[in-house]
Amino acid sequence: MSQNREAALSRRLPAVSLAAIGLGLMLATGASQADGHTGKMELSNGSVIGATCMGCHGFKGMGSGNIPRLAGLPKEVTAGKLMAYKSDALEGTVMNRIAKGYSDEEIQAVAEFFANQ
Amino acid sequence: MSLSRRGFLKLSAAMAGAGAMGATAGCQSTGMMAGRKRVVVIGGGFGGATAAKYVKLFDPNVDVTMIDGKASHTTCPFSNLVIGGLKDIDEITHDFTALEKRGVNVVKGWVTGVDAGAQVVTLKDGRSYEYDRLVVSPGIDFHYDAIEGYSEEVANSSMPHAWQAGEQTLLLREQLEAMPDGGTFIMAAPPNPFRCPPGPYERVSLIANYFQKHKPNSKILVLDPKTKFSKEPLFREGWTANYGNMIEWIGGDFGGGVTKVDPATMTVTAGGTEYQGDVINVIPPQKAGWIAHKAGLTDDSGWCPINTGTYESTIHSRIHVVGDACIGSPLPKSGYAANSQAKNCAAAIVAMFHNESPPEPSWVNTCYSLVAPDYGISVAAVYRVEDGKTVSVKGAGGVSPKGGVNAEKEAGYAHDWYASITEDIWGS
Numbered sequence: 052m053s054q055n056r057e058a059a060l061s062r063r064l065p066a067v068s069l070a071a072i073g074l075g076l077m078l079a080t081g082a083s084q085a086d087g088h089t090g091k092m093e094l095s096n097g098s099v100i101g102a103t104c105m106g107c108h109g110f111k112g113m114g115s116g117n118i119p120r121l122a123g124l125p126k127e128v129t130a131g132k133l134m135a136y137k138s139d140a141l142e143g144t145v146m147n148r149i150a151k152g153y154s155d156e157e158i159q160a161v162a163e164f165f166a167n168q
Numbered sequence: 169m170s171l172s173r174r175g176f177l178k179l180s181a182a183m184a185g186a187g188a189m190g191a192t193a194g195c196q197s198t199g200m201m202a203g204r205k206r207v208v209v210i211g212g213g214f215g216g217a218t219a220a221k222y223v224k225l226f227d228p229n230v231d232v233t234m235i236d237g238k239a240s241h242t243t244c245p246f247s248n249l250v251i252g253g254l255k256d257i258d259e260i261t262h263d264f265t266a267l268e269k270r271g272v273n274v275v276k277g278w279v280t281g282v283d284a285g286a287q288v289v290t291l292k293d294g295r296s297y298e299y300d301r302l303v304v305s306p307g308i309d310f311h312y313d314a315i316e317g318y319s320e321e322v323a324n325s326s327m328p329h330a331w332q333a334g335e336q337t338l339l340l341r342e343q344l345e346a347m348p349d350g351g352t353f354i355m356a357a358p359p360n361p362f363r364c365p366p367g368p369y370e371r372v373s374l375i376a377n378y379f380q381k382h383k384p385n386s387k388i389l390v391l392d393p394k395t396k397f398s399k400e401p402l403f404r405e406g407w408t409a410n411y412g413n414m415i416e417w418i419g420g421d422f423g424g425g426v427t428k429v430d431p432a433t434m435t436v437t438a439g440g441t442e443y444q445g446d447v448i449n450v451i452p453p454q455k456a457g458w459i460a461h462k463a464g465l466t467d468d469s470g471w472c473p474i475n476t477g478t479y480e481s482t483i484h485s486r487i488h489v490v491g492d493a494c495i496g497s498p499l500p501k502s503g504y505a506a507n508s509q510a511k512n513c514a515a516a517i518v519a520m521f522h523n524e525s526p527p528e529p530s531w532v533n534t535c536y537s538l539v540a541p542d543y544g545i546s547v548a549a550v551y552r553v554e555d556g557k558t559v560s561v562k563g564a565g566g567v568s569p570k571g572g573v574n575a576e577k578e579a580g581y582a583h584d585w586y587a588s589i590t591e592d593i594w595g596s
Binding site for chain 1: 222225226227228504507508511512515518519524527528529530531532534546548549550551552561563564565566568574577578580581583584585587588589591592595596
């Protein structure tokens with residue numbers, strides 16, 4: 052899959068933009084401090100695992116350089132990739148080593164967390 | 169929230185006590201709302217700043233105060249790139265503005281005391297801060313007296329450790345720039361456990377890269393009390409591929425442990441042999457940061473014992489220790505691990521405030537090292553709790569493949585990782 056698939060995924064970014072507009076509306080209505088630095092993160096198994104991914108994939112999975120963005124990706128895409136890394140069906144650099152550390156259920160939970168960012 | 173839970177009652181009692189004391193002790197309460205839970209964090213580095221941000225993120229209604237002696241944090245990760253002349257120190261220095269915007273009360277000051285009974289932190293200037301939960305993330309301090317002739321003064325003037333990024337990072341860089349071609353750089357590597365296990369070996373790699381380009385006749389000697397080191401086969405392979413035989417490593421089996429230094433003659437003694445260097449980098453044995461000792465959070469090892477997952481001290485309740493200062497094994501003393509620990513700690517603290525069970529702890533460590541600017545290697549592991557102990561998940565983790573097949577890609581990922589983790593901690 053890799054490159055074509057990633058290009059296709061990046062074209063789906065309007066979903067993220069909509070989320071950003073949602074945040075903007077929330078800020079405009081005074082629901083939060085008006086600098087975009089506030090907000091809440093759910094406390095769940097998915098967020099606790101997801102938080103460890105952010106060390107490389109950036110805050111809320113925003114990505115950086117060649118490290119892919121996870122925020123807003125459909126759950127089945129992230130879960131599918133992680134399962135493929137776990138089984139070595141997909142060859143990466145560090146991700147094969149990391150994906151093997153999680154149960155299938157944990158992979159579903161973390162994929163859902165990033166889908167909601 | 170169930171009022172019948174014992175933990176909640178204990179917490180309520182503690183809060184009532186702290187509140188009563190606050191009325192008489194004149195503690196800082198500016199901007200803090202009555203009745204809200206208070207978390208104080210000591211240290212604005214990888215562990216502390218992450219803890220402060222993520223407590224606020226998991227529950228914006230908690231009042232979080234983060235105290236650091238400086239107005240910004242210069243990271244040890246990537247400080248080897250400053251020493252190697254590949255980055256400016258400003259590029260690895262991060263201020264606390266984003267944390268303030270998130271609502272963290274950032275205080276610049278030196279913590280001189282922690283009263284675990286009264287739940288109060290005191291600063292050198294007399295200010296004090298009450299807490300319901302305290303997170304201590306002070307990093308490391310050094311056993312200067314373990315090496316004859318070495319001291320904080322020697323480190324600051326002639327033989328820097330540069331193992332806390334800042335002035336000594338720049339001093340070491342200046343010394344390398346001033347060294348003539350054909351000179352010798354000596355590193356005295358530290359014994360286990362120490363901050364950033366691959367760090368010394370990345371440092372000599374990037375110094376070799378600098379020498380190769382600007383002082384190609386120079387030599388590098390690593391004197392090491394250990395018999396092996398992190399990612400050793402990958403470093404050795406990378407050294408040969410990039411620098412031929414410029415780097416010589418003498419391990420503990422061959423008398424590599426430095427026991428004595430003499431700044432006047434610029435010599436070090438290891439295994440009964442005296443070595444002379446033009447630039448000497450002495451990284452002494454390490455222990456938890458000063459305040460951890462002052463607060464009585466350390467055991468005989470010099471580090472802080474903690475409960476796995478919550479990072480609450482096994483010595484003082486309501487105080488959590490994260491990062492290099494804690495005994496977090498099998499997690500290494502790395503910035504990535506400190507970030508991962510602090511997030512689990514923040515989750516546990518917020519869950520406790522809500523009288524809920526914390527989510528299952530989960531950790532990752534991923535450390536990239538640059539053997540050369542375009543040659544990166546990595547080690548990774550996933551950790552979880554099994555039978556009450558933190559374990560590295562079997563079948564997961566490990567190091568880069570040999571042969572340098574991913575070295576160029578991983579060098580790029582090292583830079584992307586740095587951008588990500590510093591944004592996660594001190595950015596948005």
